[in-house]
Amino acid sequence: MLLPCYRLRSARGRQPACDDSGMPAPKLDDLRAEYERMFENCDPRRERAAEVNRTVSAINANRPRYETAAREAKVPWHFVALVHCMEAGLKFDRHLHNGDPLTARTVRIPAGRPLTGEPPFPWEASAADALRLRKLDKWADWSLAGTLFQLEGYNGWGYRLRKPSTVSPYLWSYSGHYSKGKFTGDGKFDAEAISLQCGAAVLLRELVRRGAVTLAPPASEASRPGPVRGG
Numbered sequence: 144m145l146l147p148c149y150r151l152r153s154a155r156g157r158q159p160a161c162d163d164s165g166m167p168a169p170k171l172d173d174l175r176a177e178y179e180r181m182f183e184n185c186d187p188r189r190e191r192a193a194e195v196n197r198t199v200s201a202i203n204a205n206r207p208r209y210e211t212a213a214r215e216a217k218v219p220w221h222f223v224a225l226v227h228c229m230e231a232g233l234k235f236d237r238h239l240h241n242g243d244p245l246t247a248r249t250v251r252i253p254a255g256r257p258l259t260g261e262p263p264f265p266w267e268a269s270a271a272d273a274l275r276l277r278k279l280d281k282w283a284d285w286s287l288a289g290t291l292f293q294l295e296g297y298n299g300w301g302y303r304l305r306k307p308s309t310v311s312p313y314l315w316s317y318s319g320h321y322s323k324g325k326f327t328g329d330g331k332f333d334a335e336a337i338s339l340q341c342g343a344a345v346l347l348r349e350l351v352r353r354g355a356v357t358l359a360p361p362a363s364e365a366s367r368p369g370p371v372r373g374g
Contacts, residue, residue, distance in 0.1 A: 168300070169292075169300060169303070171284065171288060171289060171292045174288065174291075174292060175288040175361070178287060178288040178291040178292065178344075179287060179288055181310075181315065181320055181344070182287055182291070182344055182347075182348060184318075184319065184320070185315060185318040185319075185320060185342075185344050185345050185348050186318065186319075186345075186348065187317045187318060187341070187345050187349075188317060188318065188319065191317040191341065194317075194341065195317060195341055195345060195346065195349055196349070198228065198233075198341060198346060199346060199349045199350055199353065199355075201233055202221075202224045202225075202228065202233070202346070202350070203350075203353075203355055205224070205233070205235075206220060206224070206355075208235070208266070208267065209221070209223045209224045209227070211267045212239075212266075212267045212270035212271050212274070215267065215268075215270075215271035215274075216270070216271045216274035216275050216279060216280050217279075217280040218274055218279050218280065218282070218285070219285050219290070219356075219359075221290075221347065221350055221355070221356045222279075222285070222290060222293065222294070223239070223270060223274070225294060225343040225346055225347060226239055226273075226294070226297055226343075227239055227270070228341075228343070228346065229294075229297070229298070229313060229340070229343055230242045230297075235266045236266070237266075238256065238264070238269050238270075238273065239266075239269060239270040239273040239274070240253055240256050240269070240272075240273040240276070241253070245262065245263050245264045245265075245266060245269060246262050246263045247262050248262065251329070252329070253276060256269075256272055256273065256276065257269055257272040258272075277297070279293065283362040284359075284361055284362035285358070285359045285362075286358055286359050286360055286361040286362065287358045288361065289359075289361065289362065290347065290358065291314060291343075291344055291347075294313065294314060294343045294344070295311050295313060295314055297313075298311065298313040299326075301326065301330075301332070302324075302326075305324070305332065309324035309325075309334075311342075312324075312325050312338035312340070312342055313342060313343060314342045314343055314344040314345075315342045315344055315345065316338040316339075316340055316341060316342035316345070317341040317342055317345045318342060318344070318345050321338070321342065322337075323335060323336065323337045324336065325337070325338045
């Protein structure tokens with residue numbers, strides 16, 4: 144039986160990227176209170192709770208592999224795990240960049256990664272490349288808000304560009320915050336489509352509840368680099 148985050152809607156098993164072209168990059172401090180407020184009430188809906196539990200158990204079972212990639216890229220292991228779930232359905236034969244197969248360099252954006260080495264690529268090495276490409280090794284704020292900020296940015300800021308805006312299913316799907324509306328392909332939005340993939344914030348909340356993750360306090364503003372966009 145497939146775990147919930149395996150049930151992605153694109154042909155190659157990843158969450159389609161948002162179209163955030165033309166949108167000014169948001170600032171973490173403008174979103175911090177929103178992230179903290181929504182996280183307090185993002186338990187999975189009752190009918191999804193068992194699926195979320197199975198996914199989190201699978202994440203914990205593979206923690207050593209996530210920790211290896213995290214050390215290489217200097218990011219928390221749980222961030223690697225959550226991106227892996229969202230982009231590759233927890234499959235270790237896929238690039239963390241975008242879910243393309245490790246048997247070749249990435250084809251979709253960002254294309255041609257990793258730049259060095261030859262396929263098939265080790266998952267850990269490719270994952271570290273994906274994280275360094277987004278300069279996450281320079282990111283200092285791995286607090287709750289800082290983590291959700293980078294997760295949302297990994298997929299793209301396009302949900303905030305919609306009029307009216309739609310909460311990102313990349314974070315909030317399976318919770319009461321989200322009902323419908325999603326990008327069904329890179330840059331293609333369908334207001335009636337419903338995400339069948341558990342959001343990363345919902346998974347993170349369960350990891351915290353189980354005691355598997357302790358989130359860092361907010362970093363000082365001076366130590367934070369600027370935001371990066373989804374690719």
